[in-house]
Amino acid sequence: MPYMTDIEIAQACEMRPIADIAAKAHIDEKYVEQYGRWKAKIDPALLKETDRPDGKLVLVTAITPTPAGEGKTTTTIGLADGLSRIGKDVTVALREPSLGPVFGIKGGAAGGGYAQVVPMEDINLHFTGDFHAIGAANNLLAAMLDNHIQQGNQLGIDPRKITWKRCVDMNDRQLRFIVDGLGGKVNGTPREDGFDITVASEIMAVFCLASSITDLKARLSRIIVGYTYDDKPVTAGDLKAVGAMTALLKDALKPNLVQTLEGTPAFVHGGPFANIAHGCNSVMATRLALKMGDYTVTEAGFGADLGAEKFLDIKCRMAGLTPDAVVIVATVRALKMHGGLDKKQLNTEDLAALEKGIPNLLRHVSNIKNVYRLPCVVAVNRFPTDTDAEIDFIIRKCQALGVNTVLSTVWAEGGKGGEALAREVVRLCEEEKGDFAFSYDLDCTIEEKIRAVVTRIYGGEGVAITPAAKKQIDQLTALGFDRLPVCIAKTQYSFTDDPTRPGAPEGFTVTVRSVKVSAGAGFVVVLTGDIMTMPGLPKAPAAERIDVDENGRISGLF
Numbered sequence: 001m002p003y004m005t006d007i008e009i010a011q012a013c014e015m016r017p018i019a020d021i022a023a024k025a026h027i028d029e030k031y032v033e034q035y036g037r038w039k040a041k042i043d044p045a046l047l048k049e050t051d052r053p054d055g056k057l058v059l060v061t062a063i064t065p066t067p068a069g070e071g072k073t074t075t076t077i078g079l080a081d082g083l084s085r086i087g088k089d090v091t092v093a094l095r096e097p098s099l100g101p102v103f104g105i106k107g108g109a110a111g112g113g114y115a116q117v118v119p120m121e122d123i124n125l126h127f128t129g130d131f132h133a134i135g136a137a138n139n140l141l142a143a144m145l146d147n148h149i150q151q152g153n154q155l156g157i158d159p160r161k162i163t164w165k166r167c168v169d170m171n172d173r174q175l176r177f178i179v180d181g182l183g184g185k186v187n188g189t190p191r192e193d194g195f196d197i198t199v200a201s202e203i204m205a206v207f208c209l210a211s212s213i214t215d216l217k218a219r220l221s222r223i224i225v226g227y228t229y230d231d232k233p234v235t236a237g238d239l240k241a242v243g244a245m246t247a248l249l250k251d252a253l254k255p256n257l258v259q260t261l262e263g264t265p266a267f268v269h270g271g272p273f274a275n276i277a278h279g280c281n282s283v284m285a286t287r288l289a290l291k292m293g294d295y296t297v298t299e300a301g302f303g304a305d306l307g308a309e310k311f312l313d314i315k316c317r318m319a320g321l322t323p324d325a326v327v328i329v330a331t332v333r334a335l336k337m338h339g340g341l342d343k344k345q346l347n348t349e350d351l352a353a354l355e356k357g358i359p360n361l362l363r364h365v366s367n368i369k370n371v372y373r374l375p376c377v378v379a380v381n382r383f384p385t386d387t388d389a390e391i392d393f394i395i396r397k398c399q400a401l402g403v404n405t406v407l408s409t410v411w412a413e414g415g416k417g418g419e420a421l422a423r424e425v426v427r428l429c430e431e432e433k434g435d436f437a438f439s440y441d442l443d444c445t446i447e448e449k450i451r452a453v454v455t456r457i458y459g460g461e462g463v464a465i466t467p468a469a470k471k472q473i474d475q476l477t478a479l480g481f482d483r484l485p486v487c488i489a490k491t492q493y494s495f496t497d498d499p500t501r502p503g504a505p506e507g508f509t510v511t512v513r514s515v516k517v518s519a520g521a522g523f524v525v526v527l528t529g530d531i532m533t534m535p536g537l538p539k540a541p542a543a544e545r546i547d548v549d550e551n552g553r554i555s556g557l558f
Helices: 006-012 018-024 045-049 072-085 099-103 120-124 130-150 202-209 213-222 242-249 283-292 304-319 332-338 351-371 388-399 410-431 446-458 467-478
Strands: 032-034 040-042 056-062 090-094 115-118 157-162 166-168 178-180 191-193 195-197 224-228 233-235 256-260 265-268 295-299 325-330 376-381 405-408 462-465 486-489 509-518 523-528
Touching (some): 018 032, 018 040, 018 256, 018 265, 045 283, 056 351, 056 410, 072 090, 072 115, 072 256, 072 295, 072 405, 072 410, 115 120, 115 410, 130 157, 130 224, 202 213, 202 242, 202 304, 202 509, 283 304, 304 446, 325 351, 332 388, 351 376, 351 388, 351 446, 376 410, 388 405, 446 462, 446 486, 446 509, 462 467, 467 509
Parallel strands (some): 056 295, 056 325, 325 376, 462 509
Antiparallel strands (some): 032 040, 040 256, 115 256, 157 224, 178 191, 509 523
16 A cells, blocks of 8 residues: 555545534534535534533643654544544544644644544644634734824833734744834834734633633733833723624634544634643633533643643633543654654664653653542554564553553554554543642742642752742732733743753753733743744745645645
């Protein structure tokens, strides 16, 4: 059988009409707004009007990412298809891909091989326009803020203390730091400014955490855009921007329904980055998925120290969710990279490198099991170059922590390759009851919450807070924001704030250089190390390999 790329596999799929997928998910046609034959938005009124009980919630997370790849989204989709194959009524809840990574390094984010959501090209490129609506709402607020200053500045906003940035859903380092308002008085007030990528915008976080249009409006109104000359916060509500922003977002707020290659209903909605924001799909989509399936499989971005920590400490806390089981995805290849091997050295057995790298997996496993007190399983994506000795080594190490390891071949075999993992997940959900706990309490101070995450989840010794960050913490505490959860922006490549330190380092401190409040989202953002809220393109971006022929058929998208 000739090798097929991910996009070729997706294009060869015979998709079922989205109305059939909606029916499979127990959604009456009156709630379905079709976007062509293969996509639909679902009316959130269904959440209020259904009497179906919630199903089981399964979170898929992973070890710390490496260039070797882990396959978290692929595992999420393959597990859902595996659950369906063993007779379970299942739904998937995923994030929408950002155009930044699509055109940057990854070249697509809808799964891989025979475990994908389709239509893959649409999902990766524009989809139903949600991200454009979020960007428009973000930039409308920015325009109204600058216009208020231009038109007399009745609120007394200090242009030097504006915290709101414009955004674009693209990796564009040129826009990180700019000066705008040039050209004389009629063209605005000159000031330093900058852009964030759309997925790092607070509007994205608000969008994903809102439980209804009413909640969305309330959250939007609390967004702080800057401060006055006497240091009082100025909100989107003060600028009278909330109604228009909500009007831009009202259709986007409806969860999107698509399907896996095997016809499993998939809700794909929202997409904040997990290294910058909270890294989970929308609360509304998750709740809808839980109502429409006996099992819902969802994922959180990057490693468990980022996406899973924020899923559990922020999303679950705010939405009242409790996972029934957690899957931690790993590969032998990635663990050997954590053990110090170069990517070119991964194809031969190396138990010594595996022994050096496996503490990364074990720390993530211990966090889920011992800090969050949730049942978990390790899913190993098996590659042809993995040896039995290497697989057995991982199994033994995980068994010592009381956690089972299951091999997954969903990339090559789709749902069939996820059946064993599906059975273990069902066993965890039915036989092992968790005692879910958070990694910190909300009545802790901001500093105590940061320290709890660094010491309990990252495995570090402590936190170094810069004088500027300490001043910001004191200001936010004085304003009453110290009882919010923390959203730590950190490199995805290490437990530390240094991307060059893989594995499971010990004895390190994490440097906090800036702290700000996302009052609408409802958390305090903690910026560590050199984390950027606007990524840049690599030397050879994926965009160079993407093309479309005269029939509209796209190629090169992974």
